[in-house]
Amino acid sequence: MKTGDVAKVNPDLTGLSQWVEGTVFDVEDNPFKGTVIAIKDNRGHIFFGPEAYFEPVRRVSQQRVCLP
Numbered sequence: 001m002k003t004g005d006v007a008k009v010n011p012d013l014t015g016l017s018q019w020v021e022g023t024v025f026d027v028e029d030n031p032f033k034g035t036v037i038a039i040k041d042n043r044g045h046i047f048f049g050p051e052a053y054f055e056p057v058r059r060v061s062q063q064r065v066c067l068p
Helices: none
Strands: 004-008 020-030 032-040 046-050 054-056
Touching: 004 032, 020 046
Parallel strands: none
Antiparallel strands: 004 020, 004 054, 020 032, 032 046
């Protein structure tokens, strides 16, 4: 994952009842925790933790392809 990617954070990390989606604004290599991801959701809430708690969001492209 890299800065600018869209990701979801696991409810086990947030303490909320569902996954939260946000934009990655920081990726850090922590010598004690490994890779730490930080995201900011559309309400301005920030969530950060080990990479294992995050999943990238796969966006379906809206681009149309015409085949001959």
